[in-house]
Each structure stands twice: as structure tokens, then as C-alpha cells.
Amino acid sequence: MQFTRIDDAVFHYQVIGAAPDRPVLAFVNALGTDFRIWRDVVVRLVGRFSILLYDARGHGLSGSGEGAVTIERHADDLAQLLDVIGKGSAIICGLSMGSLVAHTHPEKVKALILCGALARFGEPEDWDARIASVEANGIEALADTLMEHWFTEGFRVDNPADVAGYRNMVIRQPGAGYIASCAALRDGDLTALSGEVAVPTLCIVGDKDGAVSPSAVANLARAIPGARFELIKNAAHMLPVESPDTMSDIITAFADLAE
Numbered sequence: 001m002q003f004t005r006i007d008d009a010v011f012h013y014q015v016i017g018a019a020p021d022r023p024v025l026a027f028v029n030a031l032g033t034d035f036r037i038w039r040d041v042v043v044r045l046v047g048r049f050s051i052l053l054y055d056a057r058g059h060g061l062s063g064s065g066e067g068a069v070t071i072e073r074h075a076d077d078l079a080q081l082l083d084v085i086g087k088g089s090a091i092i093c094g095l096s097m098g099s100l101v102a103h104t105h106p107e108k109v110k111a112l113i114l115c116g117a118l119a120r121f122g123e124p125e126d127w128d129a130r131i132a133s134v135e136a137n138g139i140e141a142l143a144d145t146l147m148e149h150w151f152t153e154g155f156r157v158d159n160p161a162d163v164a165g166y167r168n169m170v171i172r173q174p175g176a177g178y179i180a181s182c183a184a185l186r187d188g189d190l191t192a193l194s195g196e197v198a199v200p201t202l203c204i205v206g207d208k209d210g211a212v213s214p215s216a217v218a219n220l221a222r223a224i225p226g227a228r229f230e231l232i233k234n235a236a237h238m239l240p241v242e243s244p245d246t247m248s249d250i251i252t253a254f255a256d257l258a259e
């Protein structure tokens with residue numbers, strides 16, 4: 001199956017490499033992306049894990065549903081999707097917005113991998129300005145800036161087709177879904193939850209991340225009891241695209257320790 005209904009929306013998902021003896025590894029997307037961003041990591045990890053990929057509410061081929069979107073609502077969707085595939089809990093790896101979603105339902109989490117993660121992203125007025133900009137001019141007006149945040153200059157010079165493709169991905173996200181998740185990010189603050197995380201946790205960030213500062217991610221790791229921290233060299237925000245070898249090595253080593 002590739003689609004399922006959760007509450008008021010249809011969700012696009014895939015389970016890859018399912019086997020009863022393999023730990024479940026669920027990937028949770030960043031704002032403005034769909035699950036294709038994980039492809040190069042998934043192909044490296046597929047024999048080791050049962051992998052769940054899905055498009056978040058209002059992204060990719062998943063529907064938006066009605067009403068406001070919050071980080072908690074995104075997390076409820078993930079929790080229900082794990083139930084749909086018959087898995088009570090998983091190692092959850094979230095990128096950016098996905099990192100907030102990843103640790104909102106502790107009962108569903110065996111271990112956490114938080115990539116380009118913060119407990120709170122930006123100031124509310126920045127999100128309001130972004131929402132106003134997308135309402136007025138569409139996502140396309142942001143796309144070049146996003147590419148600079150997502151990818152290092154070296155990657156952009158060496159891989160212009162990939163960058164053009166991911167630019168297409170972001171500008172083709174449903175505008176209403178993108179705006180709804182901007183509002184979720186504006187209102188989402190998991191600072192109080194960070195100190196309560198009780199599962200093995202790894203925080204990862206690229207040293208050239210243009211969306212979050214590596215030192216802020218290091219601070220998040222310090223706030224989470226026992227969390228490890230990894231800085232990936234020569235990488236920006238879109239770690240699974242720019243650094244799939246390093247990402248998959250780090251994920252495998254962490255899962256070995258966490259099991």
C-alpha cells in the first residue's frame with residue numbers, strides 16, 4: 001500500500017525493506033519537502049532497517065485536511081501511521097521541522113535522530129513574514145534563498161541539476177500546506193520537552209547549515225539528557241541529500257549503540 005487515510009487526510013507513505021527482525025526506522029521531513037529527500041540514505045540503509053517514509057500533512061502527495069496544523073498534529077499523524085503499519089514504536093529520524101515532530105509522542109520513540117534540529121525555529125514575526133510572502137508571491141519567491149540554506153556553495157556548483165530538481169520539489173509543494181506548516185513552526189516550541197527526552201538521542205548538523213546554527217544544535221544536544229552530537233563537515237541543511245554516506249554511517253553506528 002502507498003496511501004492511507006488518517007483522520008481527515010490521505011497520506012502517502014512507503015515501507016521499504018520490511019522484515020520482522022529489523023528495527024523500524026521512520027524518516028520525518030523538513031518543511032517544504034517530500035520523502036524523496038531521504039532516497040540516497042535509504043538505499044544505503046535498506047538491508048539494516050525496515051524503513052518508513054511518508055509525506056507530512058500538506059506536503060508531497062499527502063492531503064492537507066481541514067483546520068490548523070500544529071507540530072502536535074503532525075506528530076499525531078506519524079503516531080497513527082506507525083499504527084497503520086503495525087509498529088508500536090520506531091527509531092525516528094527527523095530533519096528540521098521533522099525533528100520537532102519526531103519527539104512529540106515519546107511512547108512511539110525507541111531512539112531519536114534529530115537533524116538540523118532546534119526546540120524552536122526562529123521568531124514568530126519571521127514566520128508571519130514568510131507566510132505573508134508565500135500568500136502574496138508563492139513559494140517560488142523563497143526558492144533561491146532556500147537552496148542557499150539547504151546546500152553548500154560547493155554542492156550547488158558541482159550539482160546544478162540536483163539543486164534545480166530540489167528547487168522544483170519545494171516550489172511544487174501545495175502553497176496552503178506549506179503555509180499551514182509555517183504556522184505550526186511559528187507556534188511550536190518544544191523547549192520544555194527537551195529535558196524530558198528519555199531515549200537515546202543523537203543530534204546532527206552540517207557545519208555550513210544555512211538554516212540553523214551548528215552551535216544552537218549543540219546546545220539542544222546539551223539540553224537533552226545523554227544526547228550525542230555530530231557535526232558533519234562540508235554540509236548544509238539538507239543533510240540526506242548532501243551527505244548520504246556520512247548520514248547513513250552515523251545512523252547505523254548510533255542504532256547499533258541504541259539497540
Ligand SMILES: O=C(O)CC1=CCC(=O)O1
Nearest residue numbers: 030031096097098121211
Ligand atoms: O525553511 C527553512 O528556512 C528551514 C526550516 C526550518 C524548519 C524546517 O523544516 O525547515
